[in-house]
Amino acid sequence: MDKPLDLLQGTLDLLILKAVSLGPLHGYGVLLRIQQISKDRLEIQQGSLYPALYRLEHQGWITSEWGESENNRKAKYYRLTAAGKRRLQTEAEKWNQMTEVIAGILGTKPEEV
């Protein structure tokens, strides 16, 4: 397996929003889901996950409520709000444009200039 990639600055929020958009998750679940979708190719600092979750909740893009985990323990579940849904959409669009532009630049060959 390749060495996992470090997360680009500012992308953690986007990943969290995407992860919880697929269904309510607790913090650990967010971590697992991102790893699962990325097929373990992204390295996420576990400690930086929670400040990000708190920040997103503070900004009103996700909300939380206490519930039971799979093994019957108390866990805090995060869910996307309507505002969060819109946010995810615009952020994802921005991201796609960005990668397109950057990929275009990086793919430029000398004869194309």
Place this chain on the structure above:
Amino acid sequence: MTLWARFRSWAAASLRRSRMETEMNTELRFHLEAYSEELVRRGMPPKEAMRRARLEFGGIEKAKEGCRDARGANFFESLLQDLRYGLRMLRKAPTFATIAILTLALGIGATTAMFSIINAVLLRPLAYRQPDKLYLIREGISEMAQFYPSFPANLSGFLRWQSQCRSFEQIAIVEPAGRILTAAGESQEIHGGRASANLFDVLGVQPQLGRSFLADEDHPGNDHVVILTDSFWRDRFHADPSLIGRSITLDGEADVVVGILPPTFRFPKAAQLGPLTDFAPQLDFFKPLGLDPAKFSLLGEFDYAAIARLKPGVSPQQALAELNIIQAQIVRDAKENVDLHAELWPLETQVVGPARRGLLLLLGGVAAMLLIVCANLAGLLLARIPNRLRESAIRTTLGASRSRLVRQMLTESILLSVFGGLLGIGLAYLSLHQLVRWGPIDLPRLDEVRLDTRVLGFAFLLSTMTGIVFGTLPAWRVTRTEPHHALKSGAITATESRRTRRLRESLIGFEVGASTLLLIVAGLLVMSLVRLLAVDKGFLAECALTIDVTLPPQTYTTALQKKSFYQSALRQVEQLPCVSHAGWISKLPFEGQEEVNSILASGRVTDPLRAPIASFRFVTPDYFQAAGIPLRQGRFTAESDAQQHVALISQSVADKVWPGENPIGKQFHQGGDDRPLTEIIGVVGDIRSVALDQPPLLMVYVQTGDVTNDWSGSHASLVVRTRSEPLALANALRGAIRSVDSTVPIVHLRQMTEVVAESVAVRRFQMSLVVLFAVLALGLAAIGIYGVLAYSVEQRRQELGLRRALGAQVSDLRWMILRQGMVPVALGLLAGVAASLLAGSLIRSLLYGVTASDPFTIASVALVVLSIALMACYLPARRTMNLDPMVALRYE
């Protein structure tokens, strides 16, 4: 929506901190446990798994801190930190802190005190319901406008308006009234008003006890009821609630007390109700008018204050138009040919209007002073910047954000200003006490001045704003400095940058400008008062005493009885040693108008309404010598004139009515040609009879006891000219009056100089405060200049030492420092003078005998400012003299 969510989450985090902490712990523990279970499932021993989980998680505390920050839950924490830090900094610089807090206390205290006066006088509405709907109705006759542009209302007019005018909800009228209260064998004169029964309905005032007047109490016979004001009820009846329903004896008649007005009730003062209204300054009671329609005559006495409440949705212009239609009808019905019209004066403007400009001027003055305080403190803080640069540089490199640094510095300055503000509120409380006691009685509602919640809120806001104003500039300077710069220069004496110096110099300029402006305004007010007091009053106030008496009407019913009292009292007084002359007059100068009537010269056909109008006073023969009014022509009256119809006139009457003729021996009718002729036997000098700043009125002096006049005055003032210190005679005078009749109350015993002083009391009050503010401002500015320069010399010690070593003369260095200080002073001075010229039109109405661009005042102020500033600059500049080049160079 998101903003709300953010606030909610912030509030939840801050307010329910412990709950958030537990939840955070639970959440993180869940994460660690879930992960370690996963690791165990992958075959790791449980103990090892937990350790591993913690390790991979990273710093748990750091994560928690990140969460708290994300929620803004750290706001209070860091505020507390800043506060603690600020306190420590202030403790480390006690001199700076003391100076700062004291000047702030001065500035904030003075502003708060002024604001509480303005709050009571201008901002707090009259304690009436919807006071903006209340109007005074006044009447005017165009033909008489040159003498009296407007009159109080007339009774028959009132009745017509009340029945015909649809623009008003109700109209009430009041006339001044005095009564003698007899209780337990003692008599006392009390003042009040006789009002139409609806007065309190119109004003929207409910008695605190009992009831208002009933409609039928307006009719004679039913009017033996009285309503008392709260202050009178407290002073005289010890706030006894059982007084309601009992009767008190007024002018020998029993009147039932039916109500007590609330403590907040104030009746407008006479001057606020317009010229020719004569209410006492403090009212004790109200009685119904007891209207007797039989006594009304069209265009009769214009004596009543009419207060009307406008109907909702009706404009004052509509109401006025309707009133004027009625006025025209009245003139037609009276078969007269005059232009009688009505005027509507907003009551609120009347009550606060005249004081507004003066008070706003004072507020402006005090605000200018506060700004100078701010500039001073900003200067002091700027001076401390080099000490702070290193510290802030270190903090920046350690990761403190710029906003965090600004916040911390602002916390410090706000801390200072809040301390200053607290002290200032104390100062304001103490000075308000003095102001209210000391303030002239004419300042409306001065007695209601107090520190209420609005004032305290203002003081708090002011303190915070002040801290932000003087703290922002230095904070901005500190955080704009590149940290590596400050650290590299490493020296403890990181020298003051050129830009900081420029800032400090502009602060000097500002302070000088603001204090120059204040001083010029103060100077103009002083000049006005000086010119006013130097005005030829027309009488001699020095060495003269006056006694005001009121004769109890139950014992003095006839003119003869009154005359005999006045004469016996006069005889007693004249026998006292040291009395050179004594004379009675019906009303002292500056104490208002009384009898006003037209002069119809005999032998000419004059329309009574177009005839000159004069103020009539009744006097005894020696009054003129007692008051020091000079005789210009003819002779004074003598006792032997008592049966004759004779009078003296003032010079301006002679000039107006008999220009170029000898008035002696001329005759005139007083009021109408059906009245007997009065002969002029003398002309006396003009006096300022209304106020010092108003030109003399036409005056006619009639001898009391003159059978032709119907002066039945129960009030009179005795003027006594003394040959020695007047007050030494006070007791003897009282004794002399008592020896004639001990039941006659002596209302006042004053020196004539006090009567004059009272007439300029408001002006003096304003002037003293503005002068006080201006002097404080100048003192603060001087301290500011001194501080900036002294500091600059200290900072440039090394440079100055170097210059000395290279051969610069002490005088050169001194000149250099002086120039550094005096250039901004000169610029500030110019700006201040320019501002005063611009502000001139705003204060013109407060000036007397001096223009706002008075060169003498401006030049003297400029001289004072320059010399004070020069002194403040010279002291630090002199230090360069003692500068030993070697020491200075080694100072590093």
